[in-house]
Amino acid sequence: MSRARLNLFIEPEHARRLNELAIKKGVSKSSIVAAALAAWLSATSGGQRDTATAKRLDRLSRQFERLERDQNILIETVALYVRYYLTVSTPVPEAHQEAARAQGRLRFSQFIEQLGRRVQKGRHLLDEVRMEASVATSTPADGTEREAPR
Template identity: 75%
Template structure:
């Protein structure tokens, strides 16, 4: 046997759970446990293994950064929308006379309860309210679907590029 093909025997201690998973993987792949451990060690000791791990980590971090930026953008839109609504509401709402305030509170309570019920139903359906309102205003759903498909394709392309 040549020197290049000789092997060195090691006695290792590993966690019981790792041993079980190693047994399962060897049986599933139809290879020896030694070959799995040797491949894992070769990968770990490879000079470019650290670069590969770093590249994979950078890719994940980039994807998380893009997702965070989308969340931040959506949150800013929500804040601005709410602020605009509150400003509009406060601008156009007229004060009620004292005699009508109790009835207005009761009506407000009933409307709020109805709002919460509608919100719950809407969230269970899982559809976008913005899309529903847009469809009511502009029922050209084919154009909307094409735009949504284009936006999704662009997002996938951006994620693939990163």
């Protein structure tokens, strides 16, 4: 089979890596370049690349949809909590405003510290609540064990 001769200009780093690969595999640099070019130009390779890209995009779309769902749940949770809090909390009298602010700053500081510890440890409150709920449903008041619902 006759071959066409080409003079190529490639980056020095690519030339170095091509040379190392040829030595490691014990083949010529021309055969490596020819194989890479054949793979690049082949229709099946392009189809495989397109299929792989489509799968990755589908996976990313599903992840994005889950994130969007979780974000909507979080927003709804915060909104419900705020509405509940504003409904049940009584206004603080003017004479106690400064003490209430100081108490609020202290509680917020404690909250941030606890949040930092939990994030650092990788703990999630929802996981703990689920675990507690499954324990509560699997142990009835009489102390006998029963299987948690699935």
